[in-house]
Amino acid sequence: MAGHPSQPGTCVTSRLLDILGAFDERHRSLTLSELAKSAGLPVSTAHRLVAKLVAGSALQRCADGRYVVGRLIWNAGLLAPVEGGLRQVAEPFLHDVYAATLVTVHLAVRDGDEVLYLERMMGRASVPIVSTVGSRLPMHCTGVGKVLLAHAPPEVRERVFAGLTRVTAHTVVQPSVLAAQLARVRRDAVATTMEEMSLGASSLAVPVVRQxxxxxxxxxxxxxxxxxxxxxxxxxALQVAARGIGRLL
Structure with missing residues (x-):
């Protein structure tokens, strides 16, 4: 779980942020005990703070007693700059690609050493999809991730190469093979994967270049x-859309 243990004397605001920071892509709903453990708080303290967050709609308590992110946090998240201008510019072009192909289309950016998915339009094809809007996935085994990794600063590539993990039997975890792939991405401006993130799913991705x-x-x-x-x-279709987005950014 995400989150950082609170130190003695930590202010209430920091403790509230620690509780909210416990939620991530893999922990969308948490019990009170899990929240307390992630935030480094006694259960009694966590109970009092969680109750305040529920009262303010920052958290929501489900019927089974677990907690999820509330409407207040969701609405605030949609106002973040990374979710704003780029998504607004890109959305019509993504719609065009989807309408022409009826496949699942993604818009993503690099967030640290991971891919952050800003938009997803679901296609009709029966293909396993792991990503969701707001989710973060590894860069080395996703099409959009390989595009972003190929153009990331050297220190980012070094960190990613040092921690390559195998998601499926087809995931590329050999640094030399991945390095050669990224060189081709920079040369050809296109990345592909074949069942590296999900079995039965391949991906194709291109960069959005700000002109x-x-x-x-x-x-x-x-x-x-x-x-x-x-x-x-x-x-x-992807190349036409990427050029259109790049012109308007």
Missing amino acids: SDDAVVAAIGAVIPDLKRSGPRLLG
Whole structure:
């Protein structure tokens, strides 16, 4: 779980933030005991603070007694800059790709050493999807992630290469192989994966380049069952969309 233990004398605000910080992609609902443990608080203290958060709609208590993020936090999160201008510019182009292909389309940015998914439009194809809006996934085994990793600062690539983990039997965990893939991404401006994040799912992704300074600021991609069958037509649609987004940023 996320979160940082509180030190003696820590102010109430810090303790409230510790409780909220316990929630992440893998821990969307937590018990009171789990919240207390993650925040480094006695259960009695956590109970008092959680009650205040529930009263203020920052948390919501479910019927089974577990807690989830409340409407107040959700609404505030949607106002974050990373969720604003880029999503607003990109959304019409993502709709165009989806309408033309009927596959699942993603918009993502790099957040530290992970991929942060800002938008997802679900396609009709029966393909296993792990990502959700707001979720973070590894960069080395996702199409959008490989695009962003290829253009990340050297120190980011070093950290990612030092901790490559295998998600499926097809995940690339050999640094030399991944380095060669990233070099091709920089050369060809396209990344692909085949069942590296989910079995039965392949992905295709391209960079979004801001024209004012040629910076790669995001990646858009799609998840499909078969790259050979759908890849060529999909690649053209993604490239057109990425250029349109880059022009307007």
